[in-house]
Amino acid sequence: MILELAVIYTTRLDACRDFYRGLGLDLVRERHGSGPEHYAATLADGGVLELYPAARRPETGYLRLGLTAPPNGAGFLPPGRHTLTDPDGRTVVLTVAETGSDQVRPRPHPGEQAARPAVTPSRGANGAPVPPEGRTGVTYAEIAGHYGMSARYLSENPRWGRHPGWPAAIGKRGRTIEFDPEAIARFFGEHHTREATPLEPTRRYTVVEIAEASGLQPDSIRSDISRGRWPAPDEMDGDRKLWRGETVTTHLAGRRIYRNKPK
Incomplete structure (x- = not known):
């Protein structure tokens, strides 16, 4: 069994967003249909942690979360186990792995079964997802x-x-x-x-400009950058990261980016 989703309802959405981002979670702003704007982060095992505004639903009360960050993944915290409190008073036990370790989850205690890793299907010849071994369907x-x-x-x-x-x-x-x-x-x-991204090969682009040209959301690009799934910037302009158009085009050519077809 794996935990697929955990939702926290809070009256301090922005404060909680900043707190959990500070722990290394890549929280991306989302909105589903007419529902409220909220934030979601996909964890290393495929589970999702979401922060929702507590409007019609009551605020989530006492909760104890255990998270593990890779080396330097929590930024300001050294390796080891840290007990923290989020803006609403919930306890968050954060384990920061030792430098050089590939640990992304706490090791199971003696007698416990290790969590089954999430299966990411490969890509079939026609672009279809491939089911796990022994299955004919995909979830x-x-x-x-x-x-x-x-x-x-x-x-x-x-x-x-x-x-x-x-x-x-x-x-x-x-x-x-x-x-x-x-x-x-x-x-x-x-x-x-899939649509081509009309970027000039030698021009330098910011995250916002790449988003405008490609149809991606800026938060999605920033999330990929923080996860190491985006190429390093070609140059810096002060604090601004800049990418050449050819760098972005080459990167996006290998991604599965889909947009609505024109009606």
Whole structure:
């Protein structure tokens, strides 16, 4: 069993966002349909931590969270175990791994079974996600990982999982429904398409300018930068990071970026 989602409802959304970002979480601003604006971070094992404003729902009360950060992942904290308190008074136990360690999760205590790593499907010849060994279908989490988005966003968004053309489920894996990967690939091909990014090869671009040209969200680009999934800047202008157009175009050519087809 793995924890797929944890949601914290708070009346101090901005303060909590800053606190958890300071611990190394890559919180990205999201909004699903007419729902409230909130923040979400995908963890190393594929789970998602979300921060929501406590409006109609009551504020999340006492909660104890245990998180592990890679070396230097929490910035200001040295390696070791730290007990912290978030802006709402919740306890957060943060373990910062030793320098040189590849640890991203706390080691299981004696007698406990290690958590099963999340499976990220590979890419099939036609661009379809490939099911784990022994399965014929893929889950929302595996589809989301394949196309570079969060599982909740994929399953709840009317452009994706709630689109009338979204394929029907072909079965279940425990309580999780599965979909035919070929049907998923056809859906993406019919309803979403990859578009070229019109960047001038030698011009230098900021994050905001790249977002405007590519259709990505600035927060998504910043999240990729912090996760090491974006090329290093070609140069710095004071505190501003700049990339040449050819650098960005080459990088995006290898990504699965989909935008709505024109109607």
